[in-house]
Amino acid sequence: MESVEKMDIELNEQGLDGSPVCVKKMHLFEHIGPLAAAAQSYGPKRTHSRLLMSIYIVIFKARINVLVPFGPLAVVLHYLTGKHGWVFFFSLVGIIPLAERLGYATEQLAYYTGPTIGGLLNATFGNATEMIISIYALKNGMIRVVQQSLLGSILSNMLLVLGCAFLSGGIVHSNKDQVFNKAAAVVNSGLLLMAVMGLMFPAVLHFTHSEVQYGKSEVSLSRFSSCVMLVAYASYLFFQLKGRHNLYSPIDEEENQNDDVDSDEEDAPEITFWESIAWLAVLTAWVSILSGYLVDAIEGASEAMSMPVAFISVILLPIVGNAAEHASAIMFAMKDKLDITLGVAIGSSTQISMFLIPFCVVIGWIMGKEMDLNFQLFETASLFITVLVVAFMLQEGTANYFKGIMLILCYLIVAASFFEHIDPNSNDN
């Protein structure tokens, strides 16, 4: 009994939100049944049982983690055979569950840190997988891969994820048009357009050969613009978190699910504060390792699968990297919570375009790599037209399955274009 009291006290301390958490934790333990009973009865093995519990919750409860073994398999393949195609494929599949668990751990952490920092956490680490992959590629000097994978991430979020969400939601709720909060969508569209502006100027400057110092001015312009875009993103976060809750609260649900009782599955944090930090660290390390193998295998895979590197970077990498967000966006659309879907999809695009891309430029600046905002004309043009199309579709604040179909078909067109696209620059590299 003493052990049970200790556990109670610990529960009270760890539950920063107060007694409801404590109660729910007790319920959670009751659900688990025999394991919990066994855990409660062993005092000194409390840490062991918590560890097991933690591992159970994080690793075994999600069905997507069936794919986890692919990761180690990829590492094994890399050393045993030289088959880049298989290594690439396996590491790609192995990253999917890790990305999803990373997102889960971040959300759990957000429960403890309160809405502000939680929102910030989500805003920064929401695309941690892409960030890690990009930094690895940057270190390898594969600048075009970085640019193309980030671009592809934006495109897939805006077209594919949103399209699938609209389509599924529209089919489920086919008797009406689903509505969402127009204001937030408009702000995000504005930010995306501003990001496109930041990308267009260096590209057009370089393309019209009108730089003061050919090649160099454009890099310094990119670096300056990146700093400006980071400032813009910071003020966007400041503006969102500072008290426009009436305007953005439906979107905020994606970032801090404390105030929403509707999301049935995540009513309470399931792991403790320190556990979530620990898992965050473990998952990040594991993702980094796999990314290393992934990036190394890209070029070999492109030859083996006889696809352009551009296609792999723009289409394949992001689809897989975004799989978890994809699934959650579709699920929320089917539950008629389009605001959360939009927050996931468009918010992620905004985050990549206004934060991740400039951030990679700055990291490249620090590393001494010539990463710039000049995404070459074809990629910049495709981003521009995509942002326009999506901004127009979103501006009236309704959704139906036809819009979903249109967005998905647009994505198919984009994918086909990149399938036939050879990057002139990568040959020089």
Added chain:
Amino acid sequence: MENKGGRRLNVDTQSSYQLEMFENKGHISISHSHLEMGKLDGQFELEFEDECCVGPSPLIRNNSSPEIENHNESFSNAGEKCSISYMKYRVFRSLNIILFSAKINLLMPCGPAAIAVKCLTGQHGWVFLLSLLGVVPLAERLGFVTEQLAFFTGPTVGGLLNATFGNATELIISIYALKKGMIRVVQQSLLGSILSNMLLVLGCAFFCGGIVYSKKDQVFNKAAVTVNSGLLLMAVMGLLFPAVLHFTHTEIHLGKSELALSRFSSCIMLVAYASYIIFQLRGQNSSFDADTEHGESQKDENEEVQISKGEAIFWLFIVTIWISVLSEYLVDAIEGASKAWNMPIAFISVILLPIVGNAAEHASAIMFAMKDKLDISLGVAIGSSTQISMFGIPFCVVIGWIMERHMDLNFQLFETAALFITVLVVAFMLQDGTSNYFKGVMLILSYIIVAASFYVHVDPTSEENSHRN
């Protein structure tokens, strides 16, 4: 006597108005002394009052009227003093209102200083800077005088006046540059004017207004903004076609077709602008009341007429001439200043010239936004952009046509792309009819990106021009 009786009748009915006028202008003592006089003074009264309201010059004729000597010592003295000193007073008042009452006129001496520097030394950098600073107060005064004149001419002609002379400074500078054959400078300064109005002025206005009213989103009239956005997009279309035509080398006669197309498109754009003006003036009172170009009742700062009609026309003339003189020095010094300061001419034309030229509009837009009168701010900013793009640019093309300069609508790819993306971004930001400080921040940061791009932008065609010269 019958004449005088008639005039007296006129005076009687008008006397209350004139009393008000005089009271407004602080001439209370004179008017009271008039009315207290008896019948004998009737003649003098009538003539005095009649001619006072017209202006200072007829008063001089009145000096020789014999009736003055019939009055009391004090009044006759006062009358004599009135007539001469009244004229002096009016001149001084006029000068005071025009020259000294605006704090911005501290910059006035920069104008003569620029001329002095040009004649004494050859330092183009200083000449450029001083003439630029000297133009700022003149532009502001020009705007002020135009508004004053608009009071006398009624809303229709007043609106037309504002629509045409609202950007008189830019037009004058452009015409000088055109005369000198600096076609790229013209194109870039007009483009920069549009960009700075849409991004910098609007962004600062939204930002300041949003900070002052941080509790809520400020709202503005969507309808007027939508029309302006549509016009801006049409202007972009007019600029895009010649540029793309030339760039894709798909003209029938390389270089010439594109010029002919530009001239034709300019005429069309001028027709479009004229129909826009007609549409606005023709009684769109419900949806366009908020548009300040034609709604004088909403201007708080200029609630009363401060100078008379003749004075307004006179000062309009003087200030325009003075601006022209300074513009000539300004335009002459651009190339020298670009070398002296080590900046591309593109940057000077696109960023520096317009920021300074628009300084007065900038200040007034911010002030109106802080008073929660966003419609007027938008009218100033977006209306000015529309005016330059749909009237200023085509007008310069036509003037160039008359002067036989090769001014065309092909603004080169980089500038055209910059304008296109800017118009899109601004149109999107404005389409929901609300504003907050974050939108202001975004617009200002966009302008910084644009400015940075032009800082590293060398204009390929201007080098060809300088080689030709």
